[in-house]
Amino acid sequence: MRRVIPGLIAAVLALTSGLARADTLRMECPPSKEGRQFCSFIKQQFEAQTGHTLAFISLPPASNEKLSLFQQLFAAKDSGAIDLFQADTVWIGVLDKHLLDLTDSVADIRNDFFPTSLQNDIVNGRVKAIPAYMDAGALFYRKDLLEKYGEKPPVTWTDLTRIATRVQQGEREAGHKNFWGLVFQGKAYEGLTCNALEWVESQKGGSFIDAQGNITINNSRAAQALDMAAAWVGKIVPPGSLGYMEEESRSVFQNGDALFMRNWPYAYMLAEDRSSAIRGKVGVMPLPKSEDGTSVSTMGGWHWAISAYTKNPKAAIALLKIVSSAESQKKALALTGWAPSRTALYDDPEVLAQAPYLADFKEVFIHAKPRPATQTKRQYAQVSKAIYNATYNVLRGDSDGATAVAELQQRLERIKARGWR
Structure with missing residues (x-):
């Protein structure tokens, strides 16, 4: 692992070199074809709505390697590596001090998500992430x-x-x-x-x-x-x-x-x-x-979080809201199969026509409980x-x-x- 991670950091920094302008944000993008299509959809919306530029980076597929990479990048307070990324359910407490405080910025949307999923993202009373998609036993x-x-x-x-x-x-x-x-x-x-x-x-x-x-x-x-x-x-x-x-x-x-x-x-x-x-x-x-x-x-699943070291928190929050919108979650479901984290989408005729099995999972997700990771x-x-x-x-x-x-x-x-x- 000690030999692998420095190489990963170098790769991330190489990908982002030349993109150091404050108006260029970097978002994690899944490496699959469907993941890239979803990222392209987000890029079009973000750039049209904000006037900023969105660039993408790939991260290690293995969860433990990805977490190790984040811990090393954040320990260095690297503001140029990544702005928006997906954190595993059990990482929010681990990465707490490295995550941007979203409490005031997401006050208008926090009630749109499954309550127990959002509760997982609250550390010491502060919102540190927003649910990206749902998973539960x-x-x-x-x-x-x-x-x-x-x-x-x-x-x-x-x-x-x-x-x-x-x-x-x-x-x-x-x-x-x-x-x-x-x-x-x-x-x-x-x-x-x-x-x-x-x-x-x-x-x-x-x-x-x-x-x-x-x-x-x-x-x-x-x-x-x-x-x-x-x-x-x-x-x-x-x-x-x-x-x-x-x-x-x-x-x-x-x-x-x-x-x-x-x-x-x-x-x-x-x-x-x-x-x-x-x-x-x-x-x-x-x-x-x-x-x-x-x-x-x-509860399983992943959550959108913003690096506390982002150079442009206002633009990063705008990106977060775009990527977690109802429209974006519908697109993610269609392309990647991610189960929406917005409760209302489980009663949306368009969603149920596309994925009728989700009707069976709404009650499962309502009963989902986080592991004792945040505390x-x-x-x-x-x-x-x-x-x-x-x-x-x-x-x-x-x-x-x-x-x-x-x-x-x-x-x-x-x-x-x-x-x-």
Whole structure:
């Protein structure tokens, strides 16, 4: 990594050399054909409306490399590298001091976005980004199999466990020996943190760390949630799921070998592809909850942010508003498939005619909850690692829920020490 990043910085600076005029702004542009078409659309609007010039740069596709590049550019307070860029959901707290304060500038549009998504972008009461597009965990299910067994989509985790057990048994007795009731992302990585948050918070076990930064994981409801998930493994969930990430889960489900799947919205479009074995048979819904809880989906997605070191903050804010407008979000959906972050677009006939599946995701996005990244700031990576390792140990049977949450509480207290920073 130490050899790669300097080269990336040099490439960025080389791309922007000769464009140092204050009226030239630099925006991140996806490298795909569709991404370039979207950027061209934004360029035409921005230059026509403001009289400024818009230039584009490409950034590393790998999220960790991209974050490392930003951290080095911002540490140098480089005002010529980039003005507007996309930040991952969990970066806002990490990059907080390097992001332009948007609080007053976006007061007129902040209520246009999904509330929980915008809340992710608020650090210490200040708006530091605007949601670019939505992503959240959802429950996918086989509509044909639920109909075959006379079942309805599950509302609670108890429903899911019962239905998955019944259908799995029935399908295996019918000759489908490798059929499972449920698949999810069980590998010890960030995806398991997302699953764990959904299990715990949907059963009133809290969010590991609350909005004020208090560590809350050591409680009986959180312990029960982890024990519930562990009880699935080997019964309705394949043991191999402890090595699954998103694509491994999708492969099992899309091959027709599972009834339920927890995954992100991208899986829906692939499941409906012409080559899919389950095309036309897939439903999607918010994740289940406990009998007295509420459905919770972990929020993913990316957010538009402006470098605090921009030479022209007024023009950068104008660009931000153009790129996040309803018209631009419709164009991004058409070209790149980005799910809009503006709530009203999910009731827009033009949007629903273009992407009817989005009607199923509106409720999922409403229930989306951010990971405890904004409040834990630069320590989030340590926090997430502690969460997914503790959860993995319970799933693997090396610990029980009560022991795991007590030890995780202590581990997070040590990471926090004198405060999140």
